[in-house]
Amino acid sequence: MSHIVVIGAGQAGSSLVARLRKDGFEGDITLIGAEPHLPYQRPPLSKAYLLGEMELERLFLRPESFYSENDITLRLGERVAEIDPEAKTVTLGNEVIPYDQLALTTGSDPRxxxxxxxxxxxxxxxxxxxxxxxxxxxxxxxxxxxxxxxxxxxxxxxxxxxxxxxxxxxxxxxxxxxxxxxxxxxxxxxxxxxxxxxxxxxxxxxxxxxxxxxxxxxxxxxxxxxxxxxxxxxxxxxGIQPATQLAEMAGLDLENGIKTDAYGRTSDSSIWAAGDCASFPYKGQRIRLESVPNAIDQAEVVAQNMLGAAIEYMATPWFWSDQYDVKLQIAGLNSGYDRVITRKGDGQTVSFWYYKGDQLIAVDAMNDPRAYMVGKRLIEAGKTADAAIVSDPDADLKPLLKA
Known part of the structure; x- marks a missing residue:
């Protein structure tokens, strides 16, 4: 029976093992996490949880019963000491665990x-x-x-x-x-x-x-x-830095994180990586995305590819930040922008649209979910937006989607 081991029990690791079972993998799955807690969501930690507005149980991505019902072995509060790619084993304390395929979802560490x-x-x-x-x-x-x-x-x-x-x-x-x-x-x-x-x-x-x-x-x-x-x-x-210590000790290629191909495979054909720790090809460059959406989407693609799907990961970058009563939503990546168009709304509603030449590449939207959604859909479709329409607060943005 095939055995898949996943190191890193955060958002990416939890998403990966769940997708393996969803797609019909019947072999053994072991999810190893250094923290003693069930996999949990991190964004509320420094906001709702710290403010006392969210209880610990609400942080958990899935209840413990999910893992037992899906026959996923959890090894929490334990740190992997070593990966041996040649023997296809990981060392956990005094225990050596064999694997057929290994996924690294080790996340990142704070500076x-x-x-x-x-x-x-x-x-x-x-x-x-x-x-x-x-x-x-x-x-x-x-x-x-x-x-x-x-x-x-x-x-x-x-x-x-x-x-x-x-x-x-x-x-x-x-x-x-x-x-x-x-x-x-x-x-x-x-x-x-x-x-x-x-x-x-x-x-x-x-x-x-x-x-x-x-x-x-x-x-x-x-x-x-x-x-x-x-x-x-x-x-x-x-800032944070990708957690690559295990990958480095295992001799895997590194480049701003654990270097993967478009499918999430590392320089070792039996080892994969996803989430904050992984860098991957994107539009002619190599990037690493530190976000929950990327952790989920990339991990699910990797899970499918571990089962033979051969799907290239096509990232659709988006992020968010909550500060006071302002919700910032970001679509796209603004690297290389040469101008910014402002769209003003009422009060603390405003959005900033980034262009590289005539091409829309990113949007920062503060308390403006409509601008964010339109911008996100345009960017994902490879379309742009007429700056004159964007800058007019009275103009309807929706027709831009049909242009």
Whole structure:
């Protein structure tokens, strides 16, 4: 009987094993996860769950009964020490588990501050998994002073939650503006204004020089401009990196993650990869997408290909971020854009449309699901949008889909 082992029990891993059973795979399936919890959704961790608006059980992607009913063996709270591609085995503690096919859905790890500048002090937090958020929650007391390091979406979402809990927030971003790496200045301006209205102190072009500790706990910070701050805790939001350690030890090819072909297969014909850890070909380039939709879609394609389907993964990038009462929805990838068209709505409703030449390549929509859906469908169809229509707030966008 064939045995498929999946390492990484997050969104991608859970989706992959579910699809294997859905498509009729009758062999053995083992899903291995380093965390002791059932596979769970991560986006609510730093928002609804941290705010106490979502219980732990609601985070779980599927109940435990799903795995038992589908004869999926869960090995949770256990870390794989080694993969031996030649012997086709994985080592789990003192146990050696054979596989016929292996899938790596190991996700990503948060970047941390080095210990040399105080990154190991008590009160310095990252936001990635359930343990991180549970450790941070007690620090969010009204009137506490938080330093958020990093002005990307992770840092901004953390800032929003802290501010909603009555925490005094200072956010520092080394780049010239928040979201500089991922969004146009128009989107940066929108979120800077939003956070400032909620009382956050946004400092751009300024980084963290070092943290100051007392009795092993953080009590202050010195910024790169010499300013000293008194703080009670720190949230580090300086990005994530693909978890490729096992793949590297196994001798698999790496390129901004675990390198796969269009089908999700790695440089070893019996090993596959999906989710945050995997890079893949996309429109003549190689990319890696850090998003829930990609984790699900790519994992399901890989599952089908493990069963012989030979389907190329055609990514349709989309993302979202919730900050205060604003829902940002992003369609497409904006790399290489040369102009941005603004479509204004009422209040905090606005969308920014990215063009490369005359071609629409991405949309950032704030509280504007209609603009997002139209933009997403146009991008996926390879169509563009007349900038004059887009910029007219009174113009109906739907006819663009028929053009």
């Amino acid at each position: 941390r501050l080095p210990a040399s500048i105080g990154g190991n002090l008590k009160g310095v937090h990252v936001v990635r998994d359930l343990t991180h958020v549970d450790e941070m929650a007690p620090w969010l007391e009204e009137g506490a002073r938080a330093l958020i390091v990093g002005g990307g979406y992770i840092g901004l979402e953390a800032a929003a939650v802290c501010a909603k809990r009555g925490v005094k927030v200072t956010l520092v971003e080394m780049a010239d503006r928040i979201l500089q790496r991922v969004a146009a200045s128009e989107t940066s301006d929108f979120f800077r204004t939003l956070h400032t209205e909620y009382g956050a102190d946004i400092r751009e072009g300024v980084g963290l020089d070092r943290l100051v500790g007392e009795n092993g706990k953080v009590i202050g910070a010195v910024l790169t401009d010499g300013v000293e701050l008194q703080i009670d805790f720190v949230v580090v939001g300086v």
